[in-house]
Amino acid sequence: MASVKLQDLRKTFGSVEIIRGIDLDIADGEFVVFVGPSGCGKSTLLRLIAGLEPITHGELTIGDRVVNDVPASARGVAMVFQSYALYPHLTVRENMGFGLKVRKVARAEREKAVSKAAALLKLEALLDRYPRQLSGGQRQRVAIGRAIVANPSVFLFDEPLSNLDAELRVHMRSEIASLHQRVATTMIYVTHDQVEAMTLADRIVVLKDGRVEQVGAPQELYERPANIFVAQFIGSPKMNILKADTAAALSPGGSLPLSATQCGVRPEHLRVGSAAQPGLPGTVVMAEYAGAETLLHIQLENGDTCLALHRDGPPPRVQSAVTLTAEPGRTYAFDADGVAVHTSS
């Protein structure tokens, strides 16, 4: 196990700066998720930590060693690739023991380590199969098993679930979470899926354009987003951002700070009432029924569209007039630059 420290880490490809000065402390045994939209630099950051890309500027420390110039194989990290990168001509057993083989570990010791990892991931029955004979989820487990056999100080996961179907993704997510509990090793996980980030992470690092937008526990990011980008990226459906002058109608009795120009409210925190009730008036223009809830698209009088999750009772019909009110304490204020001012009523 080891801590990981990034100090002003930068990465440039040609004249393009992809990672623009990242400072981050990852504690020993922590599960940290890098999340952000495509092209935000999260995979590049992971590759810098892995040693698969040279660092342009800054300092990377793993444990108590600065590893900028340490080759990937000597950093004590193991990586699970998005493609799994299982060698197709080797069996599961050979794939999992490959790292030990090239490090000239004795066969008996190798077998022991592979068996132990296979037992941990319930792969014993698959050890003599080739990757082509495995399902997506099994391949994923083999890739994780290979990383476990390496006995690393830090596990790195590069979007490991993105090739799986929705159901398997949920299953594997829980397997990775339970794996972290069992091995208690530092894990850094890259995803663009905020649900994955929320469910797995001790802390989430939200990245945008090569910079950190916010670092915090999932609940902290959900409840106290630092800016509009984080507010909209964390949570699904994304947060509504409305003009500040709608706040009074939306949240009677509450008020936004003077510097606030925009008001945020999550769809799940909006209550939809009849047109006669007090609140922000609007018209339902679309309703997406999803069983337990219905996502309503409501057009406000100023032309903005607002999303609201309706859970209790039959949803209002399309084209019907409604009013919206926010649950107390669930509106967010942002200034003209999109930075959170502070939460209000």
Add this chain to the structure above:
Amino acid sequence: MTSSLSHRSGAQARAPWLTLQRRDAIEGWLFVSPTLLGFLIFFLGPLIAIFIYAMSDWNFLSGEATFVGLTNFEDALLENPDFWHVLRNSAVFALGLVPLNVALALFLAVALSRPFRGVIIFRTIFFAPVITSAIAWAIVWKFMLQGEGGPINQMLALIGITGPNWLREPNWAMAAVIVTRVIKMVGLNMILYIAALQAIPRDYDEAAGLEGASRWQIFRLITWPLLGPTTLVIVVLTTIGSFKVFDHIYQMTGGGPENGTLVLAFYIYQQGFQFFDIGYASALAIIMFVIVTILTLIQVSLRRKDDA
């Protein structure tokens, strides 16, 4: 009106001859017919003719042909010692050319598969001989390899080495022909290997590197096995090509010195078009076909055993 109705119902009861399935089949045959016709006239026809000629004693000049059964095959395999000498030469040529060609192609491909400044120029340089006329290539090399005053020997003289008369000495002629043939054809295999190398996901290299594998270990344990199918294709094609080599021998040595470079394809040419013994030449061609087929099957089965 009544008769018209009954006529229509009768037509409905009978299925039309030109069903959708038949129409598709006819269209399909029409599409493949040009190729099929070409195959029948230019490939299957001559192939059958070779079998017929091989069982005939046919003098090309007199035009007389007699059915002799398997006599031509017996002549080649049991009575004519030249055949076994020629076959030995072909085997030496193949055993020299195939490993050298494959190894050099792989080396060049590994060196030129990653992008760097000027990589296209290097690839072009090594591929250009492939599209050069074989005869022109052989003429140039014949000049280069001249004993006295040949550019190769002149260069060797600069470092104090007296070069042999490459194409006139039995010990050197075969080696010289093999090497010049390899240089001419290596570009084709290089391109095949480059395509195969570029198709191997980079993740494999990175994963293996992370696990502590050296570059040599990555190549030996990951890259080389993954190149297996390509290597099989290359070895099979190069082996077939080496048994069919004619133009080089024709131009550079004419089968000499002392029949030292007389290989099967050139021997077939000699028998058919210099001695006009078409029957015997055809029998030799069939024997060559069988040998190449057997070699190919052996290589394929070895590869399957590797995969299993």
